[in-house]
Amino acid sequence: MLERDLIRDLINVIDSYAENGGDKLAYHYGNQTNTYMDLKHYSDALAKHIDQMQLPKDSPIMVFGGKDFAMIATFIAVVKSGHAYIPVDIDSPTERLTLINEIAKPAAVIAVEALPVDLGGLPVISKKELAAIFSERISYQVTHAVSGNQTFYIIFTSGTTGVPKGVEISYNNLMSFVKWLVGNDFHLPAQLQMLQQPAYSFDLSVMSLYPTLFKGGTLHVLSKKITDNFLVLFTTLPTLPINVWVSTPSFVNICLLEPTFDAKHYPSLNYFLFCGEELTVRTAKMLKKKFPKAHVFNTYGPTEATVAMTQIEITDEILEEFDRLPIGYVKDGMHARIIDDQGNPVSDGTQGELEIYGTSVSKGYLNNPEKTSQAFLTHNGQPAYKTGDVATMRQDGLLRYYGRKDFQVKINGYRVELEDVAILVSKGKYVKQCVVVPKYNAQHQVSMLIAYIVPNKNRFNNELDLTAAIKSDLKASMMSYMIPQKIVYRKSLPLSNNGKVDIKSVISEVNLR
DSSP states (O other): OHHHHHOOHHHOOOOOOHTTTSSSEEEEETTEEEHHHHHHHHHHHHHHHHHOOOOOOOOHHHHHHHHHHHHHHHHHHEEEEEEEEEEEETOOOOOHHHHHHHHHOOOOEEESOOOOOSSOOOOOEHHHHHHHHHTTOOOOHHHHHTTTTTTEEEEOOGGGGGEEEEEEEHHHHHHHHHHHTTTTTTTOOOOOEEEEOTTSTTTTTHHHHHHHHHHHHHHEOOHHHHHHHHHHHHHHHGGSOEEEEEEEEEHHHHTTTTTTTTTTOOOTTEEEEOSSSSOOOOHHHHHHHHHHTOEEEEEEEEGGGSSEEEEOOHHHHHHHOOOSSBBBBTTTTEEEEEEOOOOOOEEEOOOEEEEEEEETOOOEEEHHHHHHHHHEEEEETTEEEEEEEEEETTTTEEEEEEESSEEEETTTTTEEEEHHHHHHTTTEEEEEEEEEEEEEEETTTEEEEEEEEEEEESOSSSSSHHHHHHHHTTTTTTGGGGGGEEEEEEESSSSSOOOOOOOHHHHHHTTTT
């Protein structure tokens, strides 16, 4: 049955669960539940409405909102109508929303939640209009859904000079990932009950979203309000009948602080999938102690390679063998090699930059040929991507990760380019000059971002008040995870021999032990 399903179209498979008993539960969010029949009705009605708008062929559509069921119904509708969707989270600053609009040039915006800014004459389906459309019951034939190498979704990541980059993921990219996740490398339960924790604008959300819908399972969704309130979080989590956990290691670290987060209180939870940042030996050992029979998987992959492309199950033997956990073996259809600064392959076990190529690699950055040409290339006739990650590859193909080649880091699972943050901080009226650096913990993870600032003359009596003012201004221009947690003030910043700010020396100063 599985092999036959894998060659079928994703949308047809999802719709089939409505046709074969539409009361099957697809989505559980707060006190609301929605079925596969709801998903089909909502997405059919919206897809027909989008068709009637006669938007330019293949043009993307922005979807703005949070975690409501209407978000995924909208995603499916957009794809049914032959367009790619761009998920933009409700917590995004208005400046980011405006930038994404300028870069992506979407044909329309679907406001699952009210837009905080006018996007200048762009067709908008409002929250009220969307509710009216979803209430319709119409007959819709899916004849021109996104397929093949057409773009399925576009995730905007951080980008240099403060400008985000839109990673285009095709239908073929996505299906290569979905087939892998529900296949023999993971052996997930037949009836998926998956945790859905990250925002839909974060590509880790795809790890739970489409594999679950493809298999006819149920997504159990946490809002940011729940995850930000530990009391509510630990009251909510035990009520969810999840059997597969998907999150960053940072999120499970929070949960491991709760004494009742264990196999006794979560009897169905037997699979943990981690991505987005480094899984440490310490976290894996704590988790296996609390869930001794669970399967714990470490995965790795940049957004440009469709969520993840390597995996390894973290067994007791792996924990004994490695002091820093490997990121695993590449999936079918993908390949990896380690290269030096000149682009030449290096020998087994030698550190170098990880270059990947194959079926999961994105076609590039939306409307950004310069950045696309810098990061994407062709190798052995297949699309390739230079990750910027330092890694080694054992003779048997096992990959190990050793951090970033450049000044891009991950904090709480989010990819952040330090230059981006520094540029945005430097725009503040109280800042004359700035550099932003990471502070690492003993597990090689970024524990915080620290801004070194040369301040402008100001009216504040102390540094505490100045810091509060700078951080208040930053809330309007960047996501909360990008805002430096600590600010250090200096009369000047160190310079390298070429006259540029010596960021490496600042990083060394911050991380001296």
